[in-house]
Amino acid sequence: MQNSSSLPRLDDPNVLAQRLIQKAHNQDGLPEIVMGITWLLISGLIYAQFALPHGSIGFKIAVLTLAIFGPALILGTPAALKWVRRRYFIERVGYVQHKPAGRKQIGFGILGVVLVAGVLFGVVPRLSRPDGWLLAGTGVFGGAIVALGGRLPRFLVNGALMAATGMILACSGVSLDRGFAILYGFEGVVCLVSGGVVCLRFMRQPLETGE
Amino acid sequence: MSAKIQRLGEVDRIIHEPARLMVVALLAAVKEADFQYLHQSTGLTKGNLSVHLSKLEEAGYIAIQKTFRGKYPLTICRLTDLGREVFANYRKVIRAAL
Numbered sequence: 294m295q296n297s298s299s300l301p302r303l304d305d306p307n308v309l310a311q312r313l314i315q316k317a318h319n320q321d322g323l324p325e326i327v328m329g330i331t332w333l334l335i336s337g338l339i340y341a342q343f344a345l346p347h348g349s350i351g352f353k354i355a356v357l358t359l360a361i362f363g364p365a366l367i368l369g370t371p372a373a374l375k376w377v378r379r380r381y382f383i384e385r386v387g388y389v390q391h392k393p394a395g396r397k398q399i400g401f402g403i404l405g406v407v408l409v410a411g412v413l414f415g416v417v418p419r420l421s422r423p424d425g426w427l428l429a430g431t432g433v434f435g436g437a438i439v440a441l442g443g444r445l446p447r448f449l450v451n452g453a454l455m456a457a458t459g460m461i462l463a464c465s466g467v468s469l470d471r472g473f474a475i476l477y478g479f480e481g482v483v484c485l486v487s488g489g490v491v492c493l494r495f496m497r498q499p500l501e502t503g504e
Numbered sequence: 505m506s507a508k509i510q511r512l513g514e515v516d517r518i519i520h521e522p523a524r525l526m527v528v529a530l531l532a533a534v535k536e537a538d539f540q541y542l543h544q545s546t547g548l549t550k551g552n553l554s555v556h557l558s559k560l561e562e563a564g565y566i567a568i569q570k571t572f573r574g575k576y577p578l579t580i581c582r583l584t585d586l587g588r589e590v591f592a593n594y595r596k597v598i599r600a601a602l
Binding site: 307310316317320387388392 | 525526528529530532533534535536537538539540541542543544545546573576578580591595
């Protein structure tokens with residue numbers, strides 16, 4: 294704990310507030326655990342598509358589940374996180390209601406999706422060995438999002454590992470589906486382990502009561 | 505001395521205190537938050553935070569609502585319109601002077 298005389302410099306209160314919010318968001322390791330589970334599920338569904346015989350019921354279920362529930366899994370993680378936190382962790386992490394995303398944030402999100410789609414469909418198919426570029430690009434881009442989004446040392450390590458895995462897979466010449474299954478599976482395990490350790494340490498802290 | 509720097513003397517002293525500035529900045533960035541969240545995210549001791557919240561409430565910059573979520577008591581804090589206005593003005597003065 295710190296008293297008011299040992300606070301960090303307050304050059305820009307908004308930047309400071311965003312850092313504090315980000316730190317509070319990641320203090321219990323839950324975001325990483327939820328992301329880890331999501332990546333492992335996606336990895337498993339991708340693996341099932343090349344492990345199961347084409348046209349089999351299992352294969353069809355895996356394809357449909359990934360197509361329908363894949364985006365829902367990714368988009369639904371914030372809501373799942375919020376529910377778990379309010380149901381089981383509220384006494385430790387407290388309650389916060391964030392502001393809805395502003396026009397600027399939504400605009401940046403849409404721009405990001407358009408840029409990624411442009412690179413994916415416009416640039417990558419024209420490159421030699423597009424599978425390799427796609428794996429490397431996913432690793433580096435995903436790693437950058439993890440590192441910049443978390444803004445904590447463990448997220449930097451996590452992002453670097455994802456980027457390195459993507460590049461190693463790209464150089465190894467592995468097929469695209471296998472590469473994605475390995476990349477997402479590895480990222481899922483890393484997230485689960487780091488989130489699990491942080492969560493255990495957080496839960497071991499004595500619960501302070503009273504105000 | 506330029507007029508902008510001279511305006512530093514006009515900054516709101518209630519908000520200017522570092523711990524209170526941190527609390528106000530946090531509340532400005534969210535819709536509302538409870539005592540435990542502010543305690544966890546600012547790193548202030550509970551006693552210290554409680555005193556600063558009282559001062560901000562007395563000034564009319566934040567509104568405090570005591571409620572329950574199941575068995576868990578919630579002391580929900582949110583920035584008032586006056587608090588938002590004073591904070592925006594504070595940022596404007598500091599930015600202009602620095």
